[in-house]
Amino acid sequence: MKFSAVLITTLAALLIGGCASSFSSREVKQSASIVDYLYPRAEQAPKTEPGMAYLRPPVRVGLAFVPTASRGHALPETEKIKLMERVKASFAPYSFIGNIEIIPTQYLQLGGGFANMEQVARMFNVDVVAMVSHDQVQFNDSNKLSVLYWTIVGAYIIHGDQFDVQTMVDVSVFDVASHKLLFRAPGTSQVKGAASLANFSERARAAQVEGYNKAVEELIPPLKAELEKFRERIKADPGFRVENRAGYKGGGSIDLLGLLLALSLPLLLAAFYFVPRYVPRYLPRYAPRRIQ
Amino acid sequence: MHHAGFNKPPTNAVLRISAASIAAVCMVIILVAAAAPESLTTSLEYNRPAILAGELWRLWTGHLVHFSVQHAVMDGIALFVAGLMTIRLCGTGRFWLHFLWIAPMISLGLMWWSPTLLVYRGLSGIAVAVMMLAAIALYKASAPSRPWVAFFCIVMALKTMAEANGFAMTSANLPAGVQVEWRAHVLGALAAPMVMTWRHVWEKRCQSRWELRWRRRSQQRLQRGDSDKLSIPARFLLD
Numbered sequence: 001m002k003f004s005a006v007l008i009t010t011l012a013a014l015l016i017g018g019c020a021s022s023f024s025s026r027e028v029k030q031s032a033s034i035v036d037y038l039y040p041r042a043e044q045a046p047k048t049e050p051g052m053a054y055l056r057p058p059v060r061v062g063l064a065f066v067p068t069a070s071r072g073h074a075l076p077e078t079e080k081i082k083l084m085e086r087v088k089a090s091f092a093p094y095s096f097i098g099n100i101e102i103i104p105t106q107y108l109q110l111g112g113g114f115a116n117m118e119q120v121a122r123m124f125n126v127d128v129v130a131m132v133s134h135d136q137v138q139f140n141d142s143n144k145l146s147v148l149y150w151t152i153v154g155a156y157i158i159h160g161d162q163f164d165v166q167t168m169v170d171v172s173v174f175d176v177a178s179h180k181l182l183f184r185a186p187g188t189s190q191v192k193g194a195a196s197l198a199n200f201s202e203r204a205r206a207a208q209v210e211g212y213n214k215a216v217e218e219l220i221p222p223l224k225a226e227l228e229k230f231r232e233r234i235k236a237d238p239g240f241r242v243e244n245r246a247g248y249k250g251g252g253s254i255d256l257l258g259l260l261l262a263l264s265l266p267l268l269l270a271a272f273y274f275v276p277r278y279v280p281r282y283l284p285r286y287a288p289r290r291i292q
Numbered sequence: 293m294h295h296a297g298f299n300k301p302p303t304n305a306v307l308r309i310s311a312a313s314i315a316a317v318c319m320v321i322i323l324v325a326a327a328a329p330e331s332l333t334t335s336l337e338y339n340r341p342a343i344l345a346g347e348l349w350r351l352w353t354g355h356l357v358h359f360s361v362q363h364a365v366m367d368g369i370a371l372f373v374a375g376l377m378t379i380r381l382c383g384t385g386r387f388w389l390h391f392l393w394i395a396p397m398i399s400l401g402l403m404w405w406s407p408t409l410l411v412y413r414g415l416s417g418i419a420v421a422v423m424m425l426a427a428i429a430l431y432k433a434s435a436p437s438r439p440w441v442a443f444f445c446i447v448m449a450l451k452t453m454a455e456a457n458g459f460a461m462t463s464a465n466l467p468a469g470v471q472v473e474w475r476a477h478v479l480g481a482l483a484a485p486m487v488m489t490w491r492h493v494w495e496k497r498c499q500s501r502w503e504l505r506w507r508r509r510s511q512q513r514l515q516r517g518d519s520d521k522l523s524i525p526a527r528f529l530l531d
Contacts, residue, residue, distance in 0.1 A: 058408065058410055093341050095340065095411065098410075248411065249410070249470045250411070250475075251359050251470045251471070251472060252367065252414025252415060252416035252472075252473055252476040253367065253416050254366045254367050254369075254416045254419055254420075255366070255472075258370060258420070261451070262374050265373065265423060265430070266373060266376070266377055268437055268440050268441065269380070269381075269426075271440075272430065272434040
């Protein structure tokens with residue numbers, strides 16, 4: 001009797017202690033690679049075709065997340081749009097960048113390649129597409145405190161599970177017409193934390209989103225720096241040509257007809273305002289109206 | 293002979309000073325176009341993102357910088373001629389006050405109407421506004437001139453419509469890649485009557501406020517028994 005009681009208690013403790021590993025896997029990975037999207041069936045290295053990239057400021061930019069196959073742990077679309085709004089805000093102060101369109105991931109096909117990118121660019125009327133690729137790995141481990149889960153209450157109070165979320169976000173900017181990579185910039189982050197068994201998945205999910213947020217924060221300064229470098233580079237690079245788009249710059253200019261019209265005003269003033277004052281009374285004349 | 297809006301016409305000395313002030317402004321504008329470094333011109337031009345980022349001076353200064361000397365000369369002559377007329381008809385103070393109001397009105401109008409226009413330079417929007425001010429003042433001052441003023445406005449409208457359809461004659465004034473911003477001309481033409489109406493309403497309001505205050509004080513003096521202190525018109529009106 002005594003032996004069987006000890007055995008049952010030991011088994012129960014082992015089972016409860018192992019709950020963490022039962023509820024969540026040790027490593028969760030989600031990634032979306034720009035190479036997989038653009039060259040889905042590439043068996044050889046893609047050939048770069050020499051060609052001219054025409055940039056017509058204000059350049060219309062599309063911003064999209066690279067589509068990913070993993071639905072289970074994928075970042076929600078609302079979070080993706082929030083992140084893209086932040087990237088969009090970092091582009092906004094530049095006068096040579098026009099409209100920035102956020103392209104929802106549903107518009108992109110998995111492994112769609114440049115054909116899909118061109119379709120979407122036509123649909124959203126953009127010249128350049130900035131693709132956000134990402135790679136996130138979440139490591140889940142139990143710490144020594146997890147042994148207290150057997151108390152049942154401990155599963156709600158004790159932070160016996162810990163996570164380590166490592167994220168890399170990369171923005172690659174492509175000219176749609178020439179398929180040229182204009183520039184790219186990366187951002188990385190690491191988020192560590194611990195949670196009790198009961199709210200582990202909730203905390204881990206929040207840490208994933210935080211990881212993306214931090215990585216995008218890290219991404220913005222290098223993105224701006226790369227953009228400035230690119231502006232300098234295209235001045236010397238024969239592969240790029242900058243052409244002004246109609247309506248980008250405007251001049252308030254008076255032409256010859258405008259000048260003639262301006263000069264006609266003093267004639268009108270003289271004819272109808274000053275001359276009648278000096279015309280003798282016995283001659284027919286216009287009488288200017290008195291303004292009180 | 294009274295001129296529009298003023299009880300007394302400006303003296304010759306005032307007119308000379310006013311003409312000299314407009315000429316000086318036009319000369320400065322041409323000099324800036326000829327000799328100012330590009331960095332200065334760029335920091336003064338109408339630049340939509342910079343204005344949205346808080347550089348509000350560009351709402352005014354964007355009209356004072358140009359793309360070329362020829363561009364500045366043409367705009368300067370138009371402003372000088374129309375400005376002289378406006379000063380003769382409306383007065384010097386009002387002319388410069390209108391100038392200060394019209395400049396940001398055109399810039400804000402461009403921001404609303406032409407969101408793709410990122411960079412703008414030129415005085416023509418204000419020059420058109422000043423031409424319209426002169427035309428309106430002449431229309432008010434002289435009834436026989438009205439058909440001619442109306443004809444002038446129709447020609448201006450047709451010219452602007454032609455510019456909107458790409459038939460501008462000013463391409464020689466502007467560098468390659470810069471188009472005539474006809475919307476600035478339309479906005480200038482609209483800003484002129486708006487500013488004149490606003491001035492009319494404001495002056496009426498100020499006048500009526502002053503009159504009310506004067507009447508109230510006179511009545512208070514009468515109630516206190518200080519009828520000796522009442523002015524003659526007050527005695528006449530309050531009796």
